[in-house]
Amino acid sequence: MNIHEYQAKQLLARYGVAVPFEIAAKTLAEVRPAADKIAASGSARVVVKSQIHAGGRGKGTFQTGFQGGVKVAASVDEAVGFAEKMLGNVLVTKQTGEEGRKVQTLLLAAGAKIKKEFYLAVLLDRANSRPLVMASTEGGMDIEEVAEKHPEKIFREHIDPAVGIMPYQARKIAAALGLRGDLFNAGVKLITGVYHTWWECDAAMVELNPLAVVELADGKETVMALDAKISLDDNALYRHKDILEMRDLNEEAPLEIEASKFNLNYIKLDGSIACLVNGAGLAMSTMDIIQHFGGRPANFLDVGGGASKEQVTAAFKIILSDPHVKGILVNIFGGIMDCNVIATGIVAAVKETGLKLPLVVRLEGNNVLAGKKTLAESGVAIITGDSMADAAQKVVKAVSGC
Template sequence: MNLHEYQAKQLLARHGVEVPGGQPCTTANEARAIAEKLFAEGQEMVVLKIQIHSGGRGKGVFKDGFKGGVHLCKSSEDVHKKAKAMLGNTIVTKQTGEAGRQVHTLLVASGEKIVDEFYLAVLLDRETSQPLIMASREGGVDIEEVAETNPDAIVKLQVDPLLGLQPYQARNLAKALGLGGKLIHSGAKLIAGVYRTWWECDATMVEINPLCIIESPNGTQKIAAVDAKISIDGNALHRHKDIAEMRDLNEEAELEVEASKFDLNYIKLDGNVACLVNGAGLAMATMDAIKHYGGEPANFLDVGGSASTEQVTAAFQIVLKDPNVKAILVNIFGGIMNCNTIAEGVVAAAQATQLKLPLVVRLEGNNVVAGRKTLADSGLTLIGADSMAEAAQKVVAEAAA
C-alpha cells in the first residue's frame, strides 16, 4: 500500500525524523489559511505540492495546460491562486500515463532554504533477507540514474534485523554522506529514525529524496526529510489500524478496488485480451503466452487457488467493464478443485453477464472430461483448447478478428 507524501511525513515525524512544517488540505481556502500561518511564523517561502501516488510531480502538466504540480509561493494569495488551479484538475506526469491523475489533496509546507541534497532509503535486500539502507551524496535526482552514472556516490549498509541499526553505523553513514561536526549527530539521529519508521511501520520501502541540509533565517543548519515516499506491507496492516486508514481509494484503479472486494487479484493493462486464471504464476504465464502469440493482455487476474463460482462471476463482471476487451481467455488448472464445478461456474458467469465476446476456455485437471462436457452442452458459443499454447493462439486470433 502506497502512502502520500504528507502521510509518509506524519509517520516519519512520529519516529523523530525532522520534516518541514506544513499541513495537507483539500480546498484553496484551507491552503491559504495554512500558508498565512507559515508566513506569520516567519517563513519567506511556502511550497505547494500536489499529493498523488506518482513521481515526476514537479514536471507534470495539467490537462488544461497549467504547468507543474509543485510550486514555491511568496504570498498566501499566490498559494490560493495556484491551489485553485490544481485542485480537482488532472495532471499527467511521466509515471501517470496519458489518463493522468486527478488532484484531491495538496500539501502546504514551509519552503526551506536548501544548502545540500542527499538520498536515503531503507528497503529489503532480497539476496540476504536483511534490511538495507541506501544513501547517496547525490540527492534530488533519480537513484537509478545515479546507480548507472556515478555508482561510487551510493553507500550501502546492511542491518542485522535482530539487533537493529546501531548508533555507530548511523554515524558512519552520516559521515559517508559528507556530513561533519554537529550534523553527524543530527544526521545519525535522522537515519536511525528513518530506519525505525521502516521497521516499526512494516514498510516495504521508505525513500527520502531529497534529504536536505536546510538553513533557517538565523543561519542555523539542520537536516530534514524534504520529500518522502513510503510503501507499507499490505499483509501487516492488521497490526497498524491507523496506517490502514491512510489508504486512498482515489489513487487506485476503480476495477482493482472492486476486484479486491472479492479477493481477486486484478491489474489492468493496456491490451484487448482479457484473462482469468487461477494462481499468480500461471496468470503471469498466461499473459506471456498471449503476448508470445502476438496479442496484448488486457489484464492480470488471479481468481485464487479455489476459483469459486462467486469469484469467477465477479471476475467476468470486472474484465467486462474494461471497454478495450475484445476476447476472453479462461485458463484454469483445477488441481484439487473439480473441473466440472469450475465449468459450471464459467457457464453461470457467462450467462449472468450475458457474455457476447468470444470466450476461449482451457481447463485441465481433476474431472476434466465432465468439465469439458458441461462447457460443450452449455449452449454457449465458447471455444475449447487443450493446452495453454493452443488457448493463447485461439484467443489472440479471436481478438484480432
C-alpha cells in the same frame, strides 16, 4: 499500499525525523489559513505541493495547461493562486500515464533554503533477506540513474534484524554523506529515525529524495526530509489500523478496488485479451503466452486456488467492464478444484453477464472430462483449448477476426 507524501512525513515525524513545518489542505477554504500559519512561522516562502501517488510532480503539467505540480510562492496570495490552479485538476507526470491523476490534496510547506541534497532509503535486500540502508550524496536525482552511472556514489549499510540499527551504523552513513559537527549528530538521529519508521511501520520502502541540509530563518543549518515516499507491506497492514486509514481509494484503479472485494487479484493492462486464471505464476505466464502468439493481454487476474462460482462471475463482470476487451481466455489448472464445478461457474457467469465476446476456455486437471462435457452441452458459444499454447493461439485468432 502507497501513501501520500504528507502522510509519509507524519509517520517519519513520529520517529523523530525532522520535516519542514507543513499543513495538508483538501479544500481551497483550508488553503489560505494554512498558508497564513506557514507565513506566520517565519517562512518567507510557501511551497504548494500536489499530493498524488506518482513521481515527477514538479515537472508535471495539468490538463488545464498549468505547468508544475509543485510551486514555490513568494506570498500567501500567490500560494492561494497556485492552489486554485491545482486542486481538483488532473496532473499528468511521466509516472501517471496520459490519463493523469486528479489532485485532491495539497501540501503547504515552509520554504527551505537548500544548501545540499542527499538521497536516503531503507528497503529489503532480497539477496540476503536483511534490511538495507542506501544513501547517496547525489540527492534530488533519479537514484536508478546514479546506481547505473556512479555506483561508487551509493553507500550501502545492511542492518542485522536481530539487533536493529546500531548507532555506529548511523554514524557511518552520516559520515558517508559528508555531514560534520552539529549536522553530523542531527543526521545520525534522522537516519536512525528513518530506519525505525521502516521497521516499526512494516514498510516495504522508505525513501527521502531529497534529504537536505537547509538554512533556517535564523541562519542555522539543519538536516530534514524535504520529500518522502513510503510504501507499506500489504501483508502487515492488519497490525497497523492507523496506517490503513491513510489508504486513498482515489489513487487506485476502480476495477482493482472492485476485484479486491471478491479476493481477486486483478491488475489492469492496456491490451485487448482478458484472462482469468488460477494461481499467480500461471496467470503471469498466460499473459506472456498471449503476447508470444501476437496478442496483447488486457489484465492480470488470479482467482486463487479455490475459486467459487461467485468469484468467477465477479471476475467476468470486472473483465467485461474494461471497454478495450475484445476476447477472453480462461485458463484453469484444477489441481484440487473440480473442473466440472469451474465449468458450471463459467457457464453460469456467461449466461448472467450475457457475454457476446469470443471466449476460449482451457481446463486441465481434476475431473476435466466432465468439465469439458458441461461446457460443450451448455449451449453457450465456448471455444475450448487443449493446451495453453492451443488456447492462446485460438483467442488471438478470434480477436484478430473481430
